[in-house]
Amino acid sequence: MKYELYYWPMIQGRGEYVRLALEDAGAAYVDVARGSGGMGAMMKMMGEGSTPPFAPPFLKAGKLVIGQTANILFYLGSRHGLAPKTEAGKLWVHQLQLTITDFVLEIHDTHHPLGPSLYYEDQKAPAKKRTEDTSPAGASPMSISRCSRSWRGCAMPFRSE
Numbered sequence: 001m002k003y004e005l006y007y008w009p010m011i012q013g014r015g016e017y018v019r020l021a022l023e024d025a026g027a028a029y030v031d032v033a034r035g036s037g038g039m040g041a042m043m044k045m046m047g048e049g050s051t052p053p054f055a056p057p058f059l060k061a062g063k064l065v066i067g068q069t070a071n072i073l074f075y076l077g078s079r080h081g082l083a084p085k086t087e088a089g090k091l092w093v094h095q096l097q098l099t100i101t102d103f104v105l106e107i108h109d110t111h112h113p114l115g116p117s118l119y120y121e122d123q124k125a126p127a128k129k130r131t132e133d134t135s136p137a138g139a140s141p142m143s144i145s146r147c148s149r150s151w152r153g154c155a156m157p158f159r160s161e
Contacts, residue, residue: 025080
């Protein structure tokens with residue numbers, strides 16, 4: 001089966017995780033929006049079917065249309081040997097992906113606290129304030145680095161909003 005990946009052609013963002021998984025699996029796929037007429041096809045897909053995807057990225061796998069990066073990776077992981085075979089292992093890897101999603105959002109929102117439509121340069125003062133407000137108490141770059149290498153036992157209290 002040849003997958004169809006739908007994601008914005010001009011940015012890496014959340015779609016890059018899916019691209020990397022497809023590449024690592026050696027799966028056949030087309031990055032639809034990067035092709036001729038692809039943006040129109042992507043926008044059309046978001047308005048079709050009984051359960052249309054809300055936003056890119058989404059993956060068409062046969063008749064299935066799967067949205068959300070973590071959900072797509074959960075689907076691909078078991079079909080291409082990218083995730084453990086046990087249910088507990090699959091859920092653990094999925095949990096890690098959801099944690100990464102939360103972490104990336106925190107980083108993004110730190111640089112764009114007033115909104116993604118403004119340049120970082122126009123938000124420097126609010127970005128600095130957000131960094132001070134959301135940094136885990138006592139967290140240093142070393143403690144964050146240790147957490148990225150050993151998720152078990154990492155108890156950094158990121159604020160969820």
